[in-house]
Amino acid sequence: MSSPQSTSSRAKSESPLERLERRGRYKVLVAKLGIDGHDRGAKVVARALKDAGFEVVYTGIRQTPEQVVAAAIQEDVDVIGVSILSGAHMHHMKKLMEKLKEAGADDIPVVLGGTIPIPDVEPLLKMGVRKVFLPGTSLKEIVETVEKLAEEKRKREQELGLA
């Protein structure tokens, strides 16, 4: 998938400080769903998003779908980033997407990273996951994707007169 155009074209007219400020309006939840303890990736991504200017909430490990949904709503986040390295992503993501819908929070875009085999990517996207980051994805790509999804969400809210 190509990187979003909006950020790169704007980058020319925007100072680094302005960019940090703009991103600072967006809030991201980084969540470890399931019971695996591999938190290296989640922490690195959380840190990269924070350094890029976003407000970041990290859940810590061993979160249930219910807990992630509750945290996303309570913190009023713009994007949910999930990290799973246990291989149980199909099961947990299906449940997370269902719970988000039940809670009426399926307007929050969800992205996923971890040890995800390629054949699982399509079914995950069909579930409504907006983007799957495979092993080796750059932080830059993650930051840009999260930014684009957050922007889109805010834009939709504005159009609906919610913002």
Place this chain on the structure above:
Amino acid sequence: MVRLYSPEAVEEIRSAAAKWEKEVVPQWLKRLPERFEEFTTLSGIPVKRLYTPADLENFDYMEKLGFPGMYPFTRGIHATMYRARIWTMRMFSGYGGPEETNQRLKFLIKHGETGLSLAFDYPTLIGIDPDDPMAEGEVGIVGVSVPTLKDMEIIFDGINMGEVTTNMTINPPAPVLLSFYVAVAEKQGVPYEKIGGTTQNDPLKEFIAQKSYVFPPEPAVKIAMDLIEWSVKHIPKWNPISISGYHIREAGADAVQEVAFTIADGIEYVRQLIARGLDVDEFAPRLSFFWDSHINFFEEIAKFRAARRMWAKIMKEWFGAKKPRSWWMRFHTQTAGVSLTAQQPWLNIVRTAYEALAAVLGGTQSLHTNSFDEPFRVPSEFAAKIALRTQQILAYETGVADTIDPCGGSYYVEWLTDEIEERAWKYIDRIERMGGMLEAVKKGYPQREITETSYKFQRDVEERRKFIVGVNIFVDEEVEEIRKVPLLEFDQEEIEERQKKRVKWVREHRDQERWKRSLDELRRAAERGENIMPYVLKAAKAYATLGEIMNTLKEVYGVYVEPPIY
């Protein structure tokens, strides 16, 4: 003192080297500039253009190296090393239910594996039964599900436990899994003194890195020490602990931090055991270690050598151990999981081979080689067999096992060994000043250090200061190749149902009276602060499930919740 180079020789070489740097090198640099301004190891240690005896000034051969099998064991813990016996080829394996894992173990034994190593699934790792709501969707994926004694019986069906040794990568529930193991061995008629293997049972690194903790730090350490104390008295061939740097490294630490934090964990355990009134020589020979073998080749070799020398010093000089065996750092090594890439996955075979070579040149006692498909899933038979054969090529074709510590005496490797040791001591000093590793862990010190290092590494990759082939250099645009990897296929839902059914069946068919009594006795023993091992063993034999035993202990000891720092 046996100085390797006389002061005169060092002086002469130093001035010749200076002349070379001044007169010869610049001409070459003009024509061919070097690839980087500064070269560094993965740990950020600057690497010079060339090492000479001038870098080993005052190098005392006997003090720094000595001989294999002799203090300080830099060159190896055995006098004959691999000339007598090749390292144990111990492949970390297990998936699905006990039936699948029994088949996998037999497959590996058939192809020449010389030791077993069980990988457990996440529910087992954190001590919950397959029908626990938290276990949903996780049963049997990253390892084998073992909630009851019955499951362990199936895993070892047709495998003589008196003839193999088994590593079990298990931590908070280690007393339970060890009890299952001992109980099955007993059923097979294997006497206690012949039961051999390892329980990882290293609680501190759970908080630092692996994060399959259950109990808070203090009771977690107490339970682990219970296991060690019981084990050295009852199953003398068992390694009751594998003090693990592997997970620390995989979580993002560099080689120096891996050595320092792991040895600091070891120091804490030795103190805890001595405080219980145990004699250091009674348990020290049974302590074992577990290292990562990463991709920065010479740094890894130097790391193994430095760690061995440091531990020998600590055991002899700090703790006054008398038996040479107490000074040994015996260790298992696994090639670096984090160095594997999903991109161009076949290349992982090559990475693993280099890492395995470093482990062998570093003098490991046993070795696991990763399979190339592990960025995606637990390995297929095909991939696991290649990984095992990689070790067999090293052992039987390359000749690297024919002489001991062949890197010994390399100016670079000796310099780097000293450098890693010196840097690791600085960390250990800092941890000592905090009151030891238990206190440092409670303060979050190693956790924060690792988070910093892993973030820095990722930045280095992004900004192309460090290269990963297929990821930030020599990248393939198309991912078709990844689709061609024949992944292990199994019906996880069927396995989860089967495991749920079995645990239910076990609960219904056991002697209820005996079961209930065993858990009551366990609870009371835990409340009294007694060693829980005999009671866990009794409960395991009464077919109490993993979850039931762990829940009983949780009621007494509580559970740990980590502050989510990043």
